[in-house]
Amino acid sequence: IKTIGVLTSGGDAPGMNAAIRAVVRTALNKGLKVKGIQKGYNGLINDEVIDMDKKSVSDIIQRGGTILYTARCLEFMTADGQKKAAEVCKKHGIDGIVVIGGDGSFRGAQKLAENGVNTIGLPGTIDLDIACTDYTIGFDTAVNTAMEAIDKIRDTSTSHERCSIIEVMGRNAGYIALWCGIANGAEDILLPERYDNDEQAIINHIIEGRKKGKKHHLIINAEGIGHSTGMARRIEAATGIETRATILGYMQRGGSPTCKDRMYASVMGSYAVDLLVEGKSNRLVAYKNGKFVDFDIDEALAMKKDINEYEFNISALLSK
Ligand code: ATP
Numbered sequence: 170i171k172t173i174g175v176l177t178s179g180g181d182a183p184g185m186n187a188a189i190r191a192v193v194r195t196a197l198n199k200g201l202k203v204k205g206i207q208k209g210y211n212g213l214i215n216d217e218v219i220d221m222d223k224k225s226v227s228d229i230i231q232r233g234g235t236i237l238y239t240a241r242c243l244e245f246m247t248a249d250g251q252k253k254a255a256e257v258c259k260k261h262g263i264d265g266i267v268v269i270g271g272d273g274s275f276r277g278a279q280k281l282a283e284n285g286v287n288t289i290g291l292p293g294t295i296d297l298d299i300a301c302t303d304y305t306i307g308f309d310t311a312v313n314t315a316m317e318a319i320d321k322i323r324d325t326s327t328s329h330e331r332c333s334i335i336e337v338m339g340r341n342a343g344y345i346a347l348w349c350g351i352a353n354g355a356e357d358i359l360l361p362e363r364y365d366n367d368e369q370a371i372i373n374h375i376i377e378g379r380k381k382g383k384k385h386h387l388i389i390n391a392e393g394i395g396h397s398t399g400m401a402r403r404i405e406a407a408t409g410i411e412t413r414a415t416i417l418g419y420m421q422r423g424g425s426p427t428c429k430d431r432m433y434a435s436v437m438g439s440y441a442v443d444l445l446v447e448g449k450s451n452r453l454v455a456y457k458n459g460k461f462v463d464f465d466i467d468e469a470l471a472m473k474k475d476i477n478e479y480e481f482n483i484s485a486l487l488s489k
Pocket of ligand 1: 178242
């Protein structure tokens with residue numbers, strides 16, 4: 170292998186820059202050439218390929234977002250698009266590629282591998298919704314950002330003796346909601362994997378809390394459930410307690426990555442290059458049971474993930 174490419178795809182996540190930096194510097198140190206592909210698979214198809222040297226990744230480890238930009242690309246879902254992308258790789262001499270993104274991006278990586286380009290995936294998403302790994306790049310920063318924002322909302326919620334519904338990101342996965350629910354000491358934590366639509370139970374919980382002298386009632390709602398504003402309106406009508414909904418939104422995707430995200434993303438980036446140098450392809454770097462490991466992409470995509478039952482039970486106990 171002589172030249173590798175690196176791209177970010179799907180939703181951005183803090184720590185992607187640390188991963189890009191690690192890929193570039195590890196590869197250069199091993200005597201490889203490195204190309205940066207801008208805007209994910211879109212940029213690959215449209216030949217938006219730049220040379221990367223040591224300096225092109227200077228001063229980025231502490232920055233959120235991705236210096237390579239990211240995009241979703243419909244054309245790459247087609248066989249023609251995939252062929253075009255592989256041809257662009259050939260033109261630039263790229264014989265291996267590191268794809269940083271989520272499940273969708275790994276399906277794309279599979280296709281590139283089928284078209285003769287060695288591919289390694291790195292899990293980059295704030296949602297933590299990739300089954301084969303206990304860690305994804307950006308999750309730690311996102312939960313910390315959300316946690317700090319929720320602390321602030323809690324202050325004002327207590328002062329006004331309000332009920333607050335705070336909606337956090339995570340797509341269809343409830344990991345951000347679960348972590349913030351525990352870390353922020355929420356009274357109710359609503360996860361898409363577990364929520365039974367029982368709004369009356371929440372209302373009863375709020376009324377009970379008030380009777381016990383509680384000054385606030387914090388509900389962490391996951392994006393996958395949504396409808397926080399309507400929920401707030403109905404709860405206020407049923408309890409007579411002022412209830413406000415706050416949707417945290419994209420602030421959770423930005424910001425300077427935490428130490429953990431910088432550190433793990435760096436290790437994963439370097440690991441991905443090692444795999445390419447060993448001639449491996451169609452693999453995904455993961456962090457499982459305290460170790461950095463790698464999986465076959467097909468096997469990884471077939472795995473199912475669920476909320477950890479033990480942690481979920483603890484969240485229920487602590488919020489009572
Ligand atoms: P996130 O979860 O953060 O949104 P993701 O990687 O899952 O990240 P997607 O939008 O699902 O985001 O996928 C990113 C891109 O990967 C798509 O726009 C498309 O170009 C490519 N892709 C997704 N699924 C496939 C597929 N089945 N075959 C080929 N390419 C795919």
